[in-house]
Amino acid sequence: MKTNEIIQTLRTLLVPIVGIVVLGAITFFGGTFMYNKIVELRDQITVARDEESALRTKLDVLTKFSLQGADMSRKVAIAFPENNSSLAVISQLRLSASTLGVSADQIKVGKGIAEDNLVYVDIDFSTHADMATTLTFLESLKKVAPLGLLRGVKISFVGADGEGVITYRTYWSALPTEVAPVGAAISDFSEEDRKIIQQLTALIPPETVNVAPNTPGENLNPFGL
Amino acid sequence: MKNRINLLPTDLRGASSASKLSKTISKILVILTVILIVLGVASGGYMFFLTKQFEAVQANASEITGKITALGPAEQQFTLVRDRVDKLKPFITKKSTGDSLGLLKDLIAQFPTTIKINEVQVDENHLEFAINATASSDLVSVFSTVSSDELFSDVFLENFGYNATLGYSATLKMTIK
Numbered sequence: 001m002k003t004n005e006i007i008q009t010l011r012t013l014l015v016p017i018v019g020i021v022v023l024g025a026i027t028f029f030g031g032t033f034m035y036n037k038i039v040e041l042r043d044q045i046t047v048a049r050d051e052e053s054a055l056r057t058k059l060d061v062l063t064k065f066s067l068q069g070a071d072m073s074r075k076v077a078i079a080f081p082e083n084n085s086s087l088a089v090i091s092q093l094r095l096s097a098s099t100l101g102v103s104a105d106q107i108k109v110g111k112g113i114a115e116d117n118l119v120y121v122d123i124d125f126s127t128h129a130d131m132a133t134t135l136t137f138l139e140s141l142k143k144v145a146p147l148g149l150l151r152g153v154k155i156s157f158v159g160a161d162g163e164g165v166i167t168y169r170t171y172w173s174a175l176p177t178e179v180a181p182v183g184a185a186i187s188d189f190s191e192e193d194r195k196i197i198q199q200l201t202a203l204i205p206p207e208t209v210n211v212a213p214n215t216p217g218e219n220l221n222p223f224g225l
Numbered sequence: 226m227k228n229r230i231n232l233l234p235t236d237l238r239g240a241s242s243a244s245k246l247s248k249t250i251s252k253i254l255v256i257l258t259v260i261l262i263v264l265g266v267a268s269g270g271y272m273f274f275l276t277k278q279f280e281a282v283q284a285n286a287s288e289i290t291g292k293i294t295a296l297g298p299a300e301q302q303f304t305l306v307r308d309r310v311d312k313l314k315p316f317i318t319k320k321s322t323g324d325s326l327g328l329l330k331d332l333i334a335q336f337p338t339t340i341k342i343n344e345v346q347v348d349e350n351h352l353e354f355a356i357n358a359t360a361s362s363d364l365v366s367v368f369s370t371v372s373s374d375e376l377f378s379d380v381f382l383e384n385f386g387y388n389a390t391l392g393y394s395a396t397l398k399m400t401i402k
Contacts, residue, residue, distance in 0.1 A: 009243040016250035023257055030261075034268045041275040048282040055289040059296070066299035073302035080309045118312050131342065135330050142323050147313070150322035153347040171316065176308040179301055182293050186303070193310045196317055200309070 054185035061188045072201055078145045079200035082175045084112065085146035086121050088206045089170045092144040093125070095207070102137040103128040118173035122151060127164035131155065134164050145203035146170055320349045325401055328352060328376060335370045337363040343394075352377075352399045355384070359392035371397060378402045 065072075081088070086109045097104035110122040127134055134155055141148060148170040155164040180186065189197065293300070325347045332352070333342065340363055346353040358364040371380050377399040384396035 012243045012247045013250070016247050016254055019254045020250065023254060023261065027257075027261055030265065034265070034272070037272060038268065038275065041272060041279060045275060045279050045282060048279060048286060052282055052286040052289065055286055055293065059289050059293055062293060062296045062299045062303060065303050066296055069299045069302040069306075073305045076306050076309045080313055116312070116315055118316075120316075131333070131345075135326060138326055139323070147317075149316070150326065151348070153322055153326065153345070155345045157341075157343055171313065173309075173312050176304050179297075179304050182290050186307075189307075189310070192314070192318070193307075196310050196313060197306065199317070200313075 051183065055183065057188075058184075058186050061186055064188075072197065075145075075201040075203070075205070076197065077175070078205045079147045079203045081146055081172050083172055084119075084121065085148075085170045085172045086123055088146050089123060089148050089168065092146075092204075092206050093123075093141060093168070096140045096144065097127070097137060100133055100137045100140065101129065102133055104137075118171050120169050120171045123148075123168045123170065125166055125168070127155075127162075127166060129162060129164075130160045131157070131162050134162050138164075138166065141168065143202070143204055145200075145205045146172070147200060147203060320401070322347055322349050325349060325352055328401065329354075332370065332374065337366050339363050340367060350401055352401065353383070353396065355394070355396040357391050357394050361393060364393050364395060367395075367397075371399060374399075376402055 090107055090109070093104055093107075096102075104125050104127050107123065107125040110124070112119045112121045127137065129137065138150060138153060141150065148168050150166065151169045152167040153164065154166075155162045157163075329345065329347055329352055336342075336356075337358075339359060341357040342354055343357060344353075344355040356364075356367065358367070368382075371377070379400040381398045382395060383398050384394070386394045388394065
């Protein structure tokens with residue numbers, strides 16, 4: 001083949017070959033770009049859908065909770081308060097003891113011990129009553145707020161009279177100071193959680209006396225004592 | 226029969242096979258270009274659809290966030306209840322002496338009325354009581370009640386004695402399952 005013929009052949013094939021190269025480059029770069037963009041968008045949609053689902057769950061949980069939330073949180077905060085609950089517990093046990101005719105004395109409050117994000121204190125006291133009344137009294141403590149758990153019971157009898165040495169433990173803990181961000185997911189209470197909430201909200205709160213403020217009256221002699 | 230003639234000078238004539246190849250490539254090129262354009266338009270459409278879908282999901286999430294923000298007080302109360310429950314759970318779910326008291330009450334109710342209880346000691350894992358019995362049959366009844374109760378894993382006879390005035394005395398200690 002002559003040189004002229006070779007040049008002529010190459011000239012004839014040049015345009016289609018360049019076309020194929022350009023098309024291939026466009027397909028490769030454009031395709032890669034489009035593919036990456038589509039994958040990125042799909043990933044973003046998946047993440048956004050997960051977030052939306054978590055938010056919807058949170059909204060459902062909060063909407064359901066809001067129907068009884070104020071009352072529930074108030075009762076739970078009384079049952080498990082933020083400050084030392086020993087005074088309220090002593091008040092409750094004295095009230096319960098006097099109602100049932102049990103003599104409760106020698107009340108001693110121990111030192112608060114911090115453990116696992118809460119503080120507990122042991123309250124030791126003595127009781128004087130017959131067996132049945134003492135047991136009824138001790139069982140009544142399970143029904144009053146602030147929450148407490150019996151730790152030790154020893155009852156000695158002389159005739160029908162029993163002298164009990166009781167150790168009762170009560171708990172408190174600081175309140176949470178932060179609420180999770182709006183977008184943060186929350187899960188509903190489990191069955192076990194609900195049982196605990198039911199137990200806490202069923203406790204009888206300590207009686208508080210609300211003193212009505214005095215209405216302002218006329219002071220006839222502001223300088224008199 | 227027709228004869229094809231080529232009037233171009235020989236040096237300007239392309240090789241006939243190259244010319245055919247060029248035409249074939251050009252045709253393929255056109256077809257590929259059309260396919261590429263169609264794919265490009267389809268991909269663009271799909272991207273537009275995905276973008277709209279993403280915006281719709283985001284708008285929905287934003288609307289829900291607004292509703293959650295409006296439920297701020299409920300969220301605070303929920304956080305408080307969750308905090309209290311989580312902190313108490315390890316303590317409240319444990320066995321307690323209060324539970325043991327219920328067992329004690331049920332057990333004593335089954336004892337013969339002539340049994341005299343001198344001392345009772347209860348904690349979350351054990352029940353212990355010291356008793357007096359004037360008749361050995363009463364004591365046997367107590368032992369049989371305690372040993373047949375499936376709530377105890379162990380029953381120990383800690384002390385046993387006899388006194389002519391008080392009768393039999395025994396101290397029993399049970400480990401609660």
